[in-house]
């Protein structure tokens with residue numbers, strides 16, 4: 001059982017959320033009011049025509065929205081991973097919808113946060129325009145200057161809070177180095193073929209047809225699992241299984257060595273064969289594919305997606321739920337995924353799968369951070385790295401999936417341009 005990073009007791013999360021809400025409200029007020037007063041005192045908008053004043057005000061709202069967006073995403077991460085929030089209404093909405101689908105939970109938590117932030121705007125309007133009405137030296141320009149300054153102060157505050165929260169979550173989320181228990185992962189995710197794997201294996205079976213035959217295939221971040229490996233056995237000359245953790249590779253080794261305590265992958269082999277068109281796979285069919293897979297796996301390798309590799313590239317790389325599930329930071333995801341893309345030789349094929357817009361998934365009683373990325377992030381990264389996006393990128397919503405912390409996945413089969421790299 002993993003220690004140390006379980007969610008805090010629920011009363012602790014409520015208490016932390018309440019204190020954080022009060023502190024954050026005061027801090028926001030302080031920063032925004034100071035910025036507004038500073039803008040008025042400095043007379044930064046004095047002499048501007050009315051249309052320009054309005055344009056500046058609109059731009060300041062846009063900046064505020066962008067800062068707030070960073071903070072809203074960070075707040076979702078915080079809720080998913082620790083159960084606490086910097087806004088107690090957001091936490092209440094999250095808890096009320098805890099048994100609903102992740103998307104509903106996220107929507108509720110975000111709405112709670114937004115509502116509070118909008119309510120906080122009212123005193124600024126009342127203050128600014130009230131002063132303009134009753135106090136002679138304060139005119140409409142001053143009121144708008146104050147609001148624009150306050151918005152920019154609030155934008156900076158929300159952005160800083162968002163970045164700080166994201167850094168905190170990264171620090172608080174479970175760590176692969178200390179908290180990953182392969183047996184918990186296998187028990188929670190791989191006792192039966194769940195909807196995400198029905199979709200993933202079906203997609204991979206279809207797309208591996210486009211791989212170069214009789215060449216080695218690399219699995220990057222295979223974990224303690226083999227469920228995606230069976231489909232490559234008829235295609236590959238060799239299969240190389242890479243993961244960061246020795247404990248995961250040891251679990252794979254147990255299966256290769258026919259250890260009686262090794263995980264039972266037969267439901268997944270059956271599903272793979274069914275996806276390949278075998279109408280009713282027999283025990284012999286399953287055994288045959290297991291043996292072929294054992295014969296094809298020739299290397300278990302230690303890999304670290306955070307670092308570039310000097311190894312030769314592979315014609316086919318399969319990396320499922322790895323980069324997105326190894327970090328809660330989208331920038332770290334991009335670096336990691338970029339290194340995975342680098343492993344594919346020009347003209348080669350990448351099959352990949354990622355959790356869609358998830359901020360965390362549970363294994364045992366701990367939560368690992370997820371990068372919150374989606375198909376747009378993947379396309380942008382591939383275009384930047386390979387110069388083009390050539391292949392299929394699919395989004396699958398998961399309706400009957402047990403709640404592990406995600407409600408959708410992205411599946412992609414991407415060919416690296418032949419002349420690239």
Ligand SMILES: C[S@@+](CC[C@H](N)C(=O)[O-])C[C@H]1O[C@@H](n2cnc3c(N)ncnc32)[C@H](O)[C@@H]1O
Pocket residue numbers: 176220221222223224225243244245248303304305306319320321322323325326
């Ligand atoms: C959610 S598991 C996915 C495992 C498997 N591909 C699957 O579909 O079930 C994430 C995997 O990423 C691996 N991982 C974490 N940090 C890594 C790193 N820095 N480099 C490579 N793999 C890493 C973990 O060891 C783990 O096996």
